[in-house]
Amino acid sequence: xxxxxxxxxxxxxxxxxxxxxxxxxxxxxxxxxxxxxxxxxxxxxxxxxxxxxxxxxxxxxxxxxxxxxxxxxxxxxxxxxxxxxxxxxxxxxxxxxxxxxxxxxxxxxxxxxxxxxxxxxxxxxxxxxxxxxxxxxxxxxxxxxxxxxxxxxxxxxxxxxxxxxxxxxxxxxxxxxxxxxxxxxxxxxxxxxxxxxxxxxxxxxxxxxxxxxxxxxxxxxxxxxxxxxx
Amino acid sequence: xxxxxxxxxxxxxxxxxxxxxxxxxxxxxxxxxxxxxxxxxxxxxxxxxxxxxxxxxxxxxxxxxxx
Numbered sequence: 001x002x003x004x005x006x007x008x009x010x011x012x013x014x015x016x017x018x019x020x021x022x023x024x025x026x027x028x029x030x031x032x033x034x035x036x037x038x039x040x041x042x043x044x045x046x047x048x049x050x051x052x053x054x055x056x057x058x059x060x061x062x063x064x065x066x067x068x069x070x071x072x073x074x075x076x077x078x079x080x081x082x083x084x085x086x087x088x089x090x091x092x093x094x095x096x097x098x099x100x101x102x103x104x105x106x107x108x109x110x111x112x113x114x115x116x117x118x119x120x121x122x123x124x125x126x127x128x129x130x131x132x133x134x135x136x137x138x139x140x141x142x143x144x145x146x147x148x149x150x151x152x153x154x155x156x157x158x159x160x161x162x163x164x165x166x167x168x169x170x171x172x173x174x175x176x177x178x179x180x181x182x183x184x185x186x187x188x189x190x191x192x193x194x195x196x197x198x199x200x201x202x203x204x205x206x207x208x209x210x211x212x213x214x215x216x217x218x219x220x221x222x223x224x225x226x227x228x229x230x
Numbered sequence: 231x232x233x234x235x236x237x238x239x240x241x242x243x244x245x246x247x248x249x250x251x252x253x254x255x256x257x258x259x260x261x262x263x264x265x266x267x268x269x270x271x272x273x274x275x276x277x278x279x280x281x282x283x284x285x286x287x288x289x290x291x292x293x294x295x296x297x
Binding site: 054058074077186216225226 | 252254258259260
């Protein structure tokens with residue numbers, strides 16, 4: 001048997017016609033393990049890291065996702081020697097993976113990139129949450145460090161996130177220290193709520209002239225695997 | 231041109247769709263086996279643009295390919 005290339009984890013097996021063929025034209029099948037199923041294809045080795053393969057990986061994951069309610073994409077390049085090695089890798093993580101699959105059920109991922117608008121000084125869009133006035137210097141230092149890692153400490157970003165919040169079922173935030181890029185937000189949004197979500201984000205972003213908000217999606221839930229596996 | 235201006239320009243010129251794809255497919259997702267194998271050859275194609283908008287480059291350049 002050839003090594004296995006892993007496309008995604010799913011909670012229920014999609015119909016065979018939805019699994020279809022993978023990157024190398026190989027048939028995709030599922031490997032079950034304690035309530036989690038891995039969608040895999042047999043390949044000699046990982047695909048080349050290049051744009052066509054990345055697009056093909058994403059297209060395959062999307063096709064499978066469209067046929068099932070709960071899917072977690074595997075990171076590009078994930079390989080296992082055979083079914084048994086894959087099961088061994090999944091088994092100790094099965095509970096966390098089942099929980100993660102439940103969280104993403106019925107949802108798509110939307111991604112927001114927050115950057116300083118053209119002409120805006122990124123330094124102006126700095127975290128400016130209130131620091132405790134009576135705290136000692138150590139406490140104030142720690143609070144300021146926490147603020148640097150919390151995108152919501154930037155009021156412009158916080159207002160956009162608040163506007164989207166009623167339609168957000170799960171959220172991961174990342175701060176970037178690469179001006180003009182400030183932060184990213186990954187949102188789980190129910191499949192039927194994508195257009196209202198876009199509308200809320202667009203309306204909120206229009207009210208923040210110093211902020212540029214780039215919206216992409218819907219994506220498979222790339223950012224919502226269990227943290228300990230990321 | 232300052233670094234900041236250069237980065238800003240790269241963002242404008244970048245293929246945002248490809249950049250987003252790279253970030254999501256490479257940098258996110260579940261590491262199923264802990265045995266991810268990435269061919270570093272070819273990363274140069276995306277690295278410059280990637281580093282401007284996304285942070286997946288940190289992942290690629292901060293660690294050796296895992297075997």
